[in-house]
Amino acid sequence: MDKDKIDKKDHILDVAERVFSEVGFDGASTRMISGEAGVNMAMLNYYFGSKEGLFLAIFERRIATFRSLLVDINSDGQASPWQKVLKYVDMYVDRIFSNNCFQKMLYQELSVGKRGELSDKINKILLNNVNEFVKIVKDGINSGDFKKDADVQLICATIYGIKNYIMNTPYVSSEMFGFDMKDEKELEEKFKPRLKNYLIALLKPYLVIEHDHTNK
């Protein structure tokens, strides 16, 4: 049946995504991937043309989701700049940790950047997302809500950097935070809220101009 075919391709993509994220592109052999996926080696080439084709297919499957991520936040005319930042942080943290393997893969690819065309594509998409957030902050500066000497770019690097650091140094992070980073439940229930609270508490005093209502 057609559904089975799609499921099998998807299964291969799932496994390959995990394996690539664990040992990198060069570290993962086609035998390893096909073995863990429980399919014949030749199926990888049959479905995806090549190892690199498989790699690209993983990205193409995820990139569709990527696009629609942040579009709507900025178009919300009602929300204040700070409310937009809150919304962005909330969405970002939620999204990120559900695509754990892929995020790691993506970051490794950016770090190495061997596959020229794909790297360009990813870089462009990521820059789009960055700029979406940059726009929020800049609007806030122009409207007088945010401090005008705020370093917009480094704020971005902060949000993305913390995420990458935690996800790409599992052992150090697990020791540091005192619980297993691979435990999905703890990650969801304990760490996500903690990270959200932190980011907000960190950014607010740096970014927002407090209008002193108490006037003491």
Next chain:
Amino acid sequence: MDKDKIDKKDHILDVAERVFSEVGFDGASTRMISGEAGVNMAMLNYYFGSKEGLFLAIFERRIATFRSLLVDINSDGQASPWQKVLKYVDMYVDRIFSNNCFQKMLYQELSVGKRGELSDKINKILLNNVNEFVKIVKDGINSGDFKKDADVQLICATIYGIKNYIMNTPYVSSEMFGFDMKDEKELEEKFKPRLKNYLIALLKPYLVIEHDHTNK
């Protein structure tokens, strides 16, 4: 002469460090490294035993430097907690960008973590450095200088994360910050001070309890 031998070994280590940082451990072949270093392939095995031995040798050369990095800051009884943080940030930013290739290599190794013994070693050293900074912040909290609900661990992740993000996504960062990240001069003269200022401006309102002298 003996000096020549050491120089040649060091030269190989330099080249290998760069190549590893650019394409990863699996992506780098011994032929590639020996070729770029201008030595015969067998020399790598003659000097370092194996490819992994070469990899380890790179770390061993750097790790000595690593150890003595932050030891003295915390023993300065005179300095206030916030002054210690300032000193730490200053030292950290300065150090980090001078070992560009190695930092990237180290981070990739942590992300993959295939070489068990080495990974353990690195993780321990890194955790030591983390704890050194954690201690500074915790002391500040206990002494009443810092806010008691500050998330010490995530502060660490912030500092290390920003650095890693910038160094490991050269293209995105270069676009984002509007200049070439590989240009050492610009990095030194423009980016380092910018990053220091940002980190201080970011951490201060989050961390430090302001004693309102104006009393308005």
Next chain:
DNA sequence: CAAAATTAATCAAACGATTGATTAAGTGGA
């Protein structure tokens, strides 16, 4: 409907190329 023809999916086996590593022969200075 049933037989034939076509297509898609899957497999074990093998391909040439490249990998990290080793060998044996040679080099030149002490």
Next chain:
DNA sequence: TCCACTTAATCAATCGTTTGATTAATTTTG
């Protein structure tokens, strides 16, 4: 001569990929 160094040649192993054969599913034909 001895010893540390250097080289080209070569090794088995593994790499990604291709092959030809086989089976299962689908479509076409009579």
